[in-house]
Amino acid sequence: MxxxxxxxxxxxxxxxxxxxxxxxxxxxxxxxxxxxxxxxxxxxxxxxxxxxxxxxxxxxxxxxxxxxxxxxxxxxxxxxxxxxxxxxxxxxxxxxxxxxxxxxxxxxxxxxDRPDGNVRDPLMGVERIDPKEISKIPVIFGEKDIIKTMQLIPGVKNAGEGSSGFYVRGGGADQNLILLDEAPVYNASHLLGFFSTFNSDAIKDAMLYKGNQPSNYGGRLSSVLDIKMNDGNQKRFNVGGGIGLISSKLMIEGPIVKDKASFLISGRRTYADLFLKLSDKFKDNKLFFYDLNAKLNYRLGKKDRLFVSGYFGRDKLGLGDVFGINWGNATGTLRWNHIINQKWFSNTSFIYSKYDYKISISGGDVKFDITSQIQDFNVKQEFQWFPNNRNKVKIGLNVINHGITPGQIDANEGSGINVKRIQPTNSIENAVYISNDYTITENLTMSYGLRGSNLIALANGDDMYTYNPDGTVATTTDYTKNKLLKSYFNVEPRLSLSWQYLKGQSIKAAYARNTQNIHQVSNSTSGSPTDVWLSSSLNIKPEISDQVALGWFKNFLDNKLELSTEVYYKSLQNQLDFKNGANEQANERLEGELLSGIGRAYGLEIMLKKKSGKFTGWIGYTLSRTERKINGINDGNWYVAKQDRTHDLSVVGIYEITPKWSVSALFVFYTGNAVTFPSGKYQIDGQTYFIYTQRNGYRMPNYHRLDLGVTCLLKNTKKFESSLNISIYNAYARENAYSITFRENVDDPSKTEAVQTTLFRIIPAITYNFKFK
The missing domain is CATH 2.60.40.1120 (Carboxypeptidase-like, regulatory domain)
Known part of the structure; x- marks a missing residue:
């Protein structure tokens, strides 16, 4: 250092x-x-x-x-x-x-950006997502969505229909840091992934870093999605919104004191539950989500500005009084910007973030709840220094307190169910960093930095365990509350270079080490709201990744056409997976069910993009491989990770017929997810048991679909604007597999049948958007 x-x-x-x-x-x-x-x-x-x-x-x-x-x-x-x-x-x-x-x-x-900014910028694997540019891309239920659009970028993969996660360059869903005004968002989905938590009307800017992020970002291995909310109009009041088939939204912004203070409030809600009430059979069921974005900013003087922003969102699904699940995020950010002088800029932030879920089950006299939450208190101080035109320096520190309750069961008296809980954890994550964007010559630029991260695991006052390789308890120690259990320190260097060797052409290279101290564990192919979060502890070490990347970038037709080609290799340490036959449900000693090993991910990403003219869009393709090697799984041999996907293709086209009419199309194809299917079966006392051999040794069927959209600008005056968007999701009714289960043939028990479940075929949607200026 x-x-x-x-x-x-x-x-x-x-x-x-x-x-x-x-x-x-x-x-x-x-x-x-x-x-x-x-x-x-x-x-x-x-x-x-x-x-x-x-x-x-x-x-x-x-x-x-x-x-x-x-x-x-x-x-x-x-x-x-x-x-x-x-x-x-x-x-x-x-x-x-x-x-x-x-x-x-x-x-x-x-x-x-400069017309050749994609060629000159030293950073690799970086994509800016402008909310204004995604409004015409057809998506499910007609709701424009930053997360869904981001998943069309090479190297970024959705986890499938009905799933809440996304994967970046072979990393797991938990290895993505999602920030909303600097606050971490732990579950960025509504309705099991069909909507994201981010209302596009409230978003100002979004940047995605695919593993080679600057050193001011940390805490995740695979990517950073940094989203900034709108500050609120300081000049005049605006009211805008949209009315769709299953959801509506409304946004209000305006000045509190003109040119000095402003506010923004944006809300959204689905109303599928209102249609359920029309049926006697389903009137007691629940199926809806809502979210609220709010922001206030106040100019204290020429050099000082104060921001207060927050987000609150909730999902609720229920079958009468028998079953219910609700989950949601809450974030809050208090930020103070201060211009120290003409070369120094300061940003001080106090950040709160919480994610929790609750499952309620009732049957007869038995009622019990399963709850879980992760809660962060976060302080961040950053200075930006502009010593000269060749250098832009960032220096900062960050302290986060993680409080995690992985899972707890509470039941009513007389139910016969004992209170159980996975041990809660408390930890403090510290980081200090320095980075510099350095222009060496007109054609050679560099971004480099260093980050030091430290995780302090604290005792919760209960007995703490260490485990043998087979999951049995090795030692039991009684620690007093908040006593230091374990401390981990890691140094994370970052380096990116860009050499423009010819006009409109450049070669880039990058290396980055990232560490991660909080982990999500799941046995499912795709993430769900009930996946468990754990902190690094006596038994769980920080995850570490080392990624190298090399890219060639070229612009054509006077910078109207951009071509980028990147290859990457990522080496992973301390990767977690459940052992075979793991007991993961309400297990008070869940850490004993986990095994740790190494991993690797490598691939090729190609993107051809047209940014201007009547016809715009892009073609993105990814060829990749993601593998794990963990003693105790697959006989200690390499096996493909659940997020492995060999081929991933997306084609997006938008054509502006007239200033009022535009049409769009989206085609996606990708290799089926890696899954563990039974390889055989046997019977004992008339009961059939399936045999599972290789972990993730099979594939779901390949996935593909075509979406179509039409947007019409109905009216656009100085005071009012309105538009109509009509879209068709899965236009040729492809029956893509959501899940495959196995059962005995009713007529011949010696035969096994595979049963495929499909979520969606054709889904039309219509959305009316309006804005009072």
């Missing part, structure tokens, strides 16, 4: 001497809403000198004293040119307008 810090200092202090410099800094905002603009470009005209606003709209640009023409631009906005005489350091804020704000339409509209 000492050597790494010395290298940091050497590179950062590579500046020009012999001339007098001055710094131009400030913020860039949206003229219409007053919100800060992320990723806006501030550039010196006819030169390569420039800067980009950070996630809070702040920029810093250091130049030799003199006169300049400064250009400020971002996607969907008109170009601003400003003549300045930079004799001393000064603060200059800008407001970007759209062509709807200006009568002069001869201004230039350019992209948020």
């Amino acid at each position: 000492r050597l790494g810090l010395q290298i940091f200092i050497l590179l950062i202090t590579t500046i020009s001497f012999g001339q007098t410099n001055a710094t131009l800094s400030g913020t860039v905002k949206d003229f219409t809403k007053g919100e800060e603009v992320i990723g806006a470009t501030i550039r010196v005209k006819d030169q390569r000198l420039g800067a980009v606003t950070n996630e809070y709209g702040f920029y810093s640009l250091t130049l030799p004293v003199g006169k300049y023409t400064i250009q400020i631009s971002s996607v969907g906005f008109l170009l601003i040119e400003k003549e300045i005489d930079l004799t001393t350091s000064q603060t200059l804020d800008f407001q970007l307008k759209t062509d709807a704000d200006e009568k002069e339409l001869d201004e230039v509209v350019i992209s948020k």
Whole structure:
């Protein structure tokens, strides 16, 4: 670490001497809403000198004293040119307008990122998902969805219909860090994965990092999905929403004090339960979800700004009084931005996050509940330093308190069911990091960083166990509450390079080590709301991954067509899986049912994307392999992980027929999930038992479908906008397998039948969207 810090200092202090410099800094905002603009470009005209606003709209640009023409631009906005005489350091804020704000339409509209930004950016495996660009992609039930769109990107795989998880480059569903205004979201799905928890109307920006993320992110092995909520319009009140077949949503935003404070409230609810009440048979059943996003921001002064944001969502499924399950997330973020001076920016955050579920079962005189939760209290401090135009430095620290109750059964008196619980855990996760984006030359850029992470596992006051390889208890120790059980420390270096060897072409290389201290364990092929979370402990070590990636990037047709090709190899340590025949339901000694080993994931990702013109879209393809090797499973040999998927293809096309009408199509194909099926059977006393041999040795049938969509802009005036979206999910009625079960043939018990369950065939949807401006 000492050597790494010395290298940091050497590179950062590579500046020009012999001339007098001055710094131009400030913020860039949206003229219409007053919100800060992320990723806006501030550039010196006819030169390569420039800067980009950070996630809070702040920029810093250091130049030799003199006169300049400064250009400020971002996607969907008109170009601003400003003549300045930079004799001393000064603060200059800008407001970007759209062509709807200006009568002069001869201004230039350019992209948020540089036209060749995908070629020059040193980071690999990074995708920006703009909520405005996904509204025309057909999805199930007609609800535009960032998570569903993200799963069409190479290297990202959905876990299948009716599942709540997604996989990135061979990692498990729990190995993705999902952040909403910096708060972790532990289950990002509604209705078992058919909707995501993220209401697109409330989202400002989303970035996906596929394993080579900068060092300010940590805690997961595979990816980071960083989502920013809208801040709320500081200029005028807006009301918008949508009405669909099974859900509706409403969003309200506006100023509290014009140009100083604003708010945003966005809510969504399904009403399938209302239709159930029309039937006497199902009127007591429950089937719905709701979610609420809220945000308040207040400008304390020219250098200080305060944000308060939160999310609350809940799902409820129930069969009368017999069975019920509900689960949900709650998050809260209090954030303070402070401009220290023209080269230093500070962000201080206090974050709360909670995920819990409850299963209620009743039968006769027996009633019992199964509950589980994970709760975080999180403090984060980050400084951004702009020493010169070649370097952008981030320095920060993070402290998280994890309180986990993996599972507990409570029953009524006289039920005969004893109270059981998987031991709750309490741990403190600390991290300190430093990173730098360094422009070595005009054609060679580098992003590098170092992260130190530490997990402190604390006793809960109960007896603590260690286990033998066969799962039996090895030792039992009585620890006092909050006594230190175990401490793990890991160093995580990160490095990415980009070399533009020809105009419009570059080669990139990256290496990253990531560690993970909280783990989700499941025996199912796809994640469910009731999967159990555990912390690193006496028996569970932190998971570690080392990923290397190499990519070739090329732009065609004046940057209108982008081609990216990436290969990666990921080595994994301390991977968890259940032993054969594990007892995972309400097991008070669940850690004894787990085995640990190594893993590997490698693959090829290709993406061809057209970003402009009447016809836009992309083709994405992934060829990959994901394997595990754990003593006690599959005779200690390599076996494919449940998230392994050999081929994954997505084709997305959007065509704008006229300014009012557009059509879209989506085709997906992927190899069936790896599953464990019985290889034989035997009978004892007339009872049939299935024999299972190789772990994940079989495949579900291949999956494919076609979705179609039409969007019509009904009205667009200064005060009101409305549109209609019609979509067809699974247009050719492919009967894709959700599950396959086995049973004896009624006429011939010696024969075994495989029974396939299909969730969806053709699903039409229609959604009416509106907005009062």
